[in-house]
Amino acid sequence: MVNIGYHAARIQGKFNRQRYKSKISQTVKSSIKTTQNVPLSVYSLSCERDLAEQVASIRSFISNVGIPKTFTVISDGSYTNLSCQLLCSIHPCVEVIPIHKFIKTDLPQCVSDYAQVHPMGKKLSALMSILIDGATIYTDSDILFFPGGIDLVELANLDSQVCHYLPDCSNSLDSRILYEDMEKINPVNAGFILFKHELDWSFAIKRLANLVGTPSYFTEQTIVHLTIHHNRGVPLCSQKYVMNVNDQFIYPDKFASKKIAVRHYVSDIRHKFWMSRKY
Known part of the structure; x- marks a missing residue:
């Protein structure tokens, strides 16, 4: 039997995205009604293919959280000059820097090698290169921010120096660099991280250096998972910081509301990113 709700949602999502993309030059120039500055620096790695998602994500952050010190888009190298200009037109806080x-020039050789063979290696190199000067967020471009995201300001202002991470809804890890079953517990989703201090990456990077075979898609997330737990990271509330695909095969976005802070629209539910958002 055909799942009408699921296919209708995918069609609507595709249509909404195309419409958003066709008007993106006007969208980036439309004002965002907020004057609240927030003590956060934000970074996001993205590519030309995801320009529409990156624009919507930035606008949703400024609309619902506030104006960060800087919102730095790290280009994987594929953004055109026009796209860079469009991104910077969103708000003066936005800047684009090619990866x-x-x-950093002194990254471990195994990380540089990974970046040469896989896009997720580029992401790992970017994460390890972020300068943490006060509360700092890394966010993937397929994350939208909601009114509940104002809680991020409170987290930023806490004296606690712990790192906060987005709990994953499944164990999407590279088992080749997990040496014990207990290391699979409390999986980290590397799409959203709130840093309060520089992380010690050495524990996990040793695993990468000793990996037999080519690093894969989930190798980066596994390195992040091991690193955050090694640095005693704290999970964000999964009811407000949503990484969940349980509504993949139904029409509505079951989790989007004014009460949540973020939702990560990973590939299985990417069409829901565009269901009702107007950023």
Whole structure:
């Protein structure tokens, strides 16, 4: 039997995205009604293919959380000059930096090698290169922010220096660099991280250096997972910081509301990113 609700949602999502993309030059110039500055620096790695999602994500952050110190888009190298200009037109806080100018020059060789063979290696190199100066967020471009995201300001102002992470809804990890079953507990989703201090990556990077075979898609997330737990990271509330695909095969977005802070619209539910958002 055909799942009408699921297919209708996918069709609507595709249509809404195309419409948003066709008007993106006007969208980036439309004003965002907020004057609240927030003590956060934000980073996001994205590519030309995801320009529409990146624009919507930035606008949703400014609308619902506030104006960060800077919102830095790290280009994987594929953004055109026009797209960079469009991104910077969203708000004066937005800047675009190509990844080759952003990453540290002294990254471990295994990380540099990973970046040469897989896009997620580029993401790992970007994460390890973020300068943490006060509360700092990394967010994927397929994350939308909601009114509940104002809680991020409170987290930013806490004296606690712990790192907060987005709990994953499944164990999407590279088992080749997990040496014990207990290391699979409390999986981290690497799409959203609130840093309060520089992380010690050495524990997990040793695993990457010793990996037999080529790093894969989930190798990066596993390195982040091991690193955050090694640094005693704290999970964000999964009811407000949503990484969940249980509504994949129904029409509505079951989790989007004014009460949540963020939702990560991973590939299985990417069409829901565009269901009703107007950023």
